[in-house]
Amino acid sequence: MSFGGAVYIHDFNCFTPLGKDADANWAALVAGYGAIKPRKIGFLDEVYASQIGTSIAEVDEAVGEGRLAYMLSQAMAPILDKHRPTPRTALVLASTKGEIGYLEKGEKKEAELYRLAKKIAAKAGIRTEPIVVSHACVSGVLAINAAKRLIQMNQYDEAIVLAGDELSAFVLSGFQAFQALSPFPCKPFDADRAGVSLGEASACLFLSREPSMFTIRGEGAINDANHISGPSRTGEGLFRSIGTALHEAKWEAGAIEFIAAHGTATVYNDEMESIAFNRLGLSGVPINSLKGYYGHTLGASGLLETVITLKSMQEGILLPTLGFERLGTSQPLNVLGGVTEKKVQRVLKTASGFGGSNAAILIEKIW
Structure with missing residues (x-):
C-alpha cells in the first residue's frame, strides 16, 4: 500500500x-x-x-x-x-x-x-x-x-x-x-486563571489531493501516559507530538511563525504547554488560545480553532487571547494581547486532553 x-x-x-x-x-x-x-x-x-x-x-x-x-x-x-x-x-x-x-x-x-x-x-x-x-x-x-x-x-x-x-x-x-x-x-495562560469555561x-x-491554498505539512499524536486527567508535568507527550510533525514536514522548529495553542486556562494544562513549547525553543513565537471567546468546545475545539487559524492566515491578522492580562506560566510565552496585523505562512496547531492525549498539526499557506 x-x-x-x-x-x-x-x-x-x-x-x-x-x-x-x-x-x-x-x-x-x-x-x-x-x-x-x-x-x-x-x-x-x-x-x-x-x-x-x-x-x-x-x-x-x-x-x-x-x-x-x-x-x-x-x-x-x-x-x-x-x-x-x-x-x-x-x-x-x-x-x-x-x-x-x-x-x-x-x-x-x-x-x-x-x-x-x-x-x-x-x-x-x-x-x-x-x-x-x-x-x-x-x-x-x-x-x-x-x-x-x-x-x-x-x-x-x-x-x-x-x-x-x-x-x-x-x-x-x-x-x-x-x-x-x-x-x-x-x-488562558493568565496568572489569575482558575479553570475552564x-x-x-x-x-x-x-x-x-488537489492543490489549494493550504497544505498539511506534518502531524503527530503521542500519549504521555501520565494520568487519567492530568497532563505530563514535563510536557513530554506534546513535545513529542510536535517533534513528530516537524520531522514529517522536514522543518526546524524555527520555521513555525505562529502557534494556535490548546490553552484551556487550567493551571496544569497551560503550564504543561509552556514547558513543551520552551523545550522546542518556541517561547518567542506569537501564540494565542481561542478558549476565551468560545470556551472549551471539547471534541470540536481542535477543528474549530484550526478553521479560525486558517481564516487568520487568509486575512493576515492574528487574534489576541481574550481574558489574558499577565503571564502565569513558569516558562516564557509570547501570548498575544491585542489584534496583530501579521502575515504568517507556517503555523502549528496543538491539542491536549484527558488520558494523556496530545496532537499537533503543521499547516502551510502556499499562495
Whole structure:
C-alpha cells in the first residue's frame, strides 16, 4: 500500500454562538466579542459557558433532528455546496459525547456516536462508511490527521472532516466534579486563571489531493501516559507530538511563525504547554488560545480553532487571547494581547486532553 503525497485544505466553515459561518465568526472575533456568559443549564447552578441560542425542542420541531446533528449540518452545508460527495469521499466525525441530549432523555440508542455519523452521512449523500474519532479533547485535530493519512494511503480521494459537541448538564457536572470550572470567563495562560469555561460549536473542513491554498505539512499524536486527567508535568507527550510533525514536514522548529495553542486556562494544562513549547525553543513565537471567546468546545475545539487559524492566515491578522492580562506560566510565552496585523505562512496547531492525549498539526499557506 502506497503512503504519501501532499494533502490540501480546500474549504472550511464553523457554526458557533458567535456566528452561523466562518465569516460571521471572524467578524465577531476581530471585534473582540466573546460568547461566554452566565448560563443556567439543566439542574446545575449558574455557570460561565458559551451556548448556541436554540433549544433541542426548537431544533426537533424545525428540522426533525437532534440538536448536535443540526449543528453539524449547519457547519457542513457550505462545504457540500462546493464539493459533491463521490464514492471515494470519506466522512470523519469527531465528537467526545455526541448527542448527549438524547441520553439525558433516556433515548440511549439515539445517543450513540456511530448512529449520529450514519445519520449525517446519509443526509449528506456520502456513500462510504463514516469514521468516528472520539479521543477526548484532541478529537478535532486527530480527525484532521486521520483524514490526511487515509487520503495518503489512497483509501479515499477526499475527506469531509466534521466535529461538534453540545453543552449539557451531564458534561458540565463532570468538570464540576474535577473542580475544573472557572468562576469567571476563562483566562488562558493568565496568572489569575482558575479553570475552564465550556462551550459548544461545530466545524468542518474539506481535504483532498488537489492543490489549494493550504497544505498539511506534518502531524503527530503521542500519549504521555501520565494520568487519567492530568497532563505530563514535563510536557513530554506534546513535545513529542510536535517533534513528530516537524520531522514529517522536514522543518526546524524555527520555521513555525505562529502557534494556535490548546490553552484551556487550567493551571496544569497551560503550564504543561509552556514547558513543551520552551523545550522546542518556541517561547518567542506569537501564540494565542481561542478558549476565551468560545470556551472549551471539547471534541470540536481542535477543528474549530484550526478553521479560525486558517481564516487568520487568509486575512493576515492574528487574534489576541481574550481574558489574558499577565503571564502565569513558569516558562516564557509570547501570548498575544491585542489584534496583530501579521502575515504568517507556517503555523502549528496543538491539542491536549484527558488520558494523556496530545496532537499537533503543521499547516502551510502556499499562495
